[in-house]
Amino acid sequence: MSPVPFDPIGVDHRKILSSNRFPAPPAGGSESSAIAGYLTDAREAWLEHGLDTRRADRVTAEAAISELYRIAKHFPPQFIWTSSPPAAVRCIRTEKLDTTTAPGCDDAPNRIAAMLARSRDAVEKRLDRLTPTFPKPHVSPGRTQTLSPAEALEGGAEVADVIRATIRDSLRTSLFDNIGRPIKSTLPVMPGVGTWFGQHEAHRSAFGLVAHRLGLARLPPDEIELLEITTALAVSTGWWWAFDDVCVLAERPISVDTEPIPHSPHGTRRLHRDDGPAVAYADGCAVHAIHGTIVPHWVIDDPTPERIAAERNIEIRRTAIEHIGWDRWIDDAGMQLIDRSDDPGNDAATLALYASPRQWRTNQRILLVTNGSRERDGRRRRYGIHVPGWVPTALTAAAWTYGLDAADYAQLVRRT
Numbered sequence: 483m484s485p486v487p488f489d490p491i492g493v494d495h496r497k498i499l500s501s502n503r504f505p506a507p508p509a510g511g512s513e514s515s516a517i518a519g520y521l522t523d524a525r526e527a528w529l530e531h532g533l534d535t536r537r538a539d540r541v542t543a544e545a546a547i548s549e550l551y552r553i554a555k556h557f558p559p560q561f562i563w564t565s566s567p568p569a570a571v572r573c574i575r576t577e578k579l580d581t582t583t584a585p586g587c588d589d590a591p592n593r594i595a596a597m598l599a600r601s602r603d604a605v606e607k608r609l610d611r612l613t614p615t616f617p618k619p620h621v622s623p624g625r626t627q628t629l630s631p632a633e634a635l636e637g638g639a640e641v642a643d644v645i646r647a648t649i650r651d652s653l654r655t656s657l658f659d660n661i662g663r664p665i666k667s668t669l670p671v672m673p674g675v676g677t678w679f680g681q682h683e684a685h686r687s688a689f690g691l692v693a694h695r696l697g698l699a700r701l702p703p704d705e706i707e708l709l710e711i712t713t714a715l716a717v718s719t720g721w722w723w724a725f726d727d728v729c730v731l732a733e734r735p736i737s738v739d740t741e742p743i744p745h746s747p748h749g750t751r752r753l754h755r756d757d758g759p760a761v762a763y764a765d766g767c768a769v770h771a772i773h774g775t776i777v778p779h780w781v782i783d784d785p786t787p788e789r790i791a792a793e794r795n796i797e798i799r800r801t802a803i804e805h806i807g808w809d810r811w812i813d814d815a816g817m818q819l820i821d822r823s824d825d826p827g828n829d830a831a832t833l834a835l836y837a838s839p840r841q842w843r844t845n846q847r848i849l850l851v852t853n854g855s856r857e858r859d860g861r862r863r864r865y866g867i868h869v870p871g872w873v874p875t876a877l878t879a880a881a882w883t884y885g886l887d888a889a890d891y892a893q894l895v896r897r898t
Contacts, residue, residue: 504524504528504691507520507695508520514636517631517696518631521648521649521692522648524688525652525688526749528653528716529653529749529751531681532653532657532682532684532716533681534717535734535736538718538733540718542714542717542719543680543719544561546712546714546715546718547724549711550724553597553708554597556593559590559724559725559726559729560727560728561729562728562729562730563732565732566735566767567668568765569763569767571669571672573730574730590725594724595676598678598708601712604699605689605690605699608699608700608701609693609699621638621639626644627651629747630747631647631648642693645696649685651685652746655743656750656751657681658683660740660752660753661738661740662679665682677721678721678722679721680721680734681717681720682720683716687712687713687716690709690712694709720733733763735761736762737761739760740760752774753769753771753776754771754772754774755771756805757782758770770782772801772804772805773801775798781801781805782805785805790802791815792841812848812850818836818837822835822876825852826891826892831851834850835850835873835876836848838868846868846870847873847879848867849867849869849880849883850865851867851880867883869882869883870882875888
């Protein structure tokens with residue numbers, strides 16, 4: 483089949499698909515500080531697109547996908563827009579769209595998937611290793627994950643490794659792992675149907691574009707064209723599903739609430755909102771999360787002792803308890819107190835040992851302790867620790883958490 487001409491609506495697609503909306507790289511031979519600053523600026527620009535909650539740019543998204551179909555030697559598809567990924571899945575099922583995407587099938591979804599996979603591989607294969615311009619003690623690739631771009635480059639890290647940590651890995655964690663996966667977990671499995679995640683897989687295009695612009699991945703024109711197209715999709719739309727004659731797309735969320743992951747040197751973020759959904763779509767579909775833990779809506783809307791006690795997932799249970807406060811939960815749940823004593827390692831604080839609720843089906847006990855340091859509001863947070871069921875006293879339980887026996891723990895100097 484010969485390539486299909488594409489210009490159904492008379493727009494300048496090269497202009498629409500331009501990636502010039504991102505920061506320009508520094509000139510060749512720039513110092514490490516300039517490269518580090520560029521990587522940080524590029525990451526933040528991509529992150530902003532990944533968290534974008536504006537209505538999708540449908541003209542750009544449809545033009546980009548039509549280009550993919552043209553390159554795959556297929557006519558542009560009919561476009562069906564839906565309000566959310568769950569709505570898109572319902573549409574795919576209702577319309578009984580072709581799901582034959584097994585390897586070897588020569589249809590549009592498989593051709594597009596193969597093209598995009600080759601494009602991603604091309605960047606890695608052509609990523610030339612440069613001799614560090616800033617010769618200092620070598621930094622291993624693993625260490626770049628724990629250092630800021632400036633620290634890594636000044637330490638002699640390979641520029642390519644810093645790009646992987648600062649751009650690809652950081653954005654993948656923030657957007658795909660911490661937003662895309664939670665949304666995907668709410669959807670039914672559709673065997674044979676490939677999903678592209680638009681803004682939530684921006685790390686793929688970001689990595690390729692930054693590496694190319696810094697001259698580290700010398701790509702041929704056809705690979706640059708694919709990179710431009712995937713960049714356009716990442717900055718214009720949410721999720722999409724390709725079929726031979728139809729493409730189903732989902733609008734972006736109308737709200738996304740995140741917080742920085744503590745101590746991250748690469749600006750990674752996680753979902754967090756303690757008074758409503760962390761991700762919300764216009765049709766009411768939502769994902770709830772507290773400090774990155776995905777929870778059912780009742781954890782935020784109505785965290786009753788009965789629901790908490792009946793919850794089998796330990797992380798959800800812990801998050802729900804911390805959301806309402808350990809002291810309140812223990813009082814409301816009527817927990818059985820086993821022992822209480824002063825905390826010899828924590829001035830003016832007490833230790834309290836409780837039996838676990840029967841619904842948890844464990845013989846573990848809960849030690850309620852007070853944090854040694856104060857929060858920003860001056861209070862000292864109370865929290866529970868799971869301890870073995872054999873500990874007889876609160877003092878023994880506290881000692882166990884430090885790997886000590888009760889007598890040694892009792893001799894601890896009080897914390898300040």
